[in-house]
Amino acid sequence: MSLDIGLSQKLGLEENSIEGKDGITEEMLCRKMNMVNSIDTEEENDEEDDEKIELGPQCTLKAQLEKDKDDESLRKWKEQLLGTVDIESIGETVDPEVKVLSFAIKSPGRTDMILPIPNEGKPKGVWFSLKEGSRYSLKFTFEVRNNIVSGLRYSNTVWKTGIKVDNTKEMLGTFSPQVEPYTHEMGEEITPSGFFARGSYVARTKFVDDDGKCYLEINYAFDIRKDWQPI
Structure with a gap:
């Protein structure tokens, strides 16, 4: 929400028409x-x-873990990304929430x-x-x-x-x-x-x-x- 961009040059004198005391x-x-x-x-x-x-x-998390499961580097990367996630408790939902x-x-x-x-x-x-x-x-x-x-x-x-x-x-x-x-x-x-x-x-x-x-x-x-x- 950065606003430090020279508002006075952008706004000119239009401020007088909209700003009141309160x-x-x-x-x-x-x-x-x-x-x-x-x-x-x-x-x-x-x-x-x-x-x-x-x-x-x-695809679901379970399906993603099955992909390239024989690739050691990919398997470790996926495990690091997922951390301690309990895959069994997530189910077969495709879309993240x-x-x-x-x-x-x-x-x-x-x-x-x-x-x-x-x-x-x-x-x-x-x-x-x-x-x-x-x-x-x-x-x-x-x-x-x-x-x-x-x-x-x-x-x-x-x-x-x-x-x-x-x-x-x-x-x-x-x-x-x-x-x-x-x-x-x-x-x-x-x-x-x-x-x-x-x-x-x-x-x-x-x-x-x-x-x-x-x-x-x-x-x-x-x-x-x-x-x-x-x-």
Whole structure:
């Protein structure tokens, strides 16, 4: 969720038309959320198509272990990837299941801000607020079930007043199913500061694998303010 990209040059004086003393109104927020659903959709789809990797047909974990079982190096690699997974308890499911359990925003000297994940993928109102010029990092936990998920990646696109101001992508990796959830923390970022940086934003976050399967998509709004909101 990197935003340190020279917002004042991108936004010009449009900030005066949307930022009030207490941020955006509910009506403005609704218009912005509708707008983000149509902005750059074709461009974003083209980017995802270019990145999609053809991996061939999926097979169950048991079938994967049977493949090349006489190849010592491949067998050891598969055992290392799977770790202590109980193959017998997984069954014959082909498709992996990835569930994002929680989001948290970490900032030095502050209690982690835990963000509830809505079932419908669209948090109501402003999902969270950040202080301008503050250091922060995003941490999330997720679980993997049934099968190996290959090339899981995170992407986050941010708009302000209809202008795309950030497009972050990060490869998380390949994960085997396990009982305990995985945890991933993004690198530390600094929120932009100044008059043009403050105000409301809309964003779209996705978790997608190498097959192009999307496990979570969240469309939301957030604010950058002069100070942190009380916890």
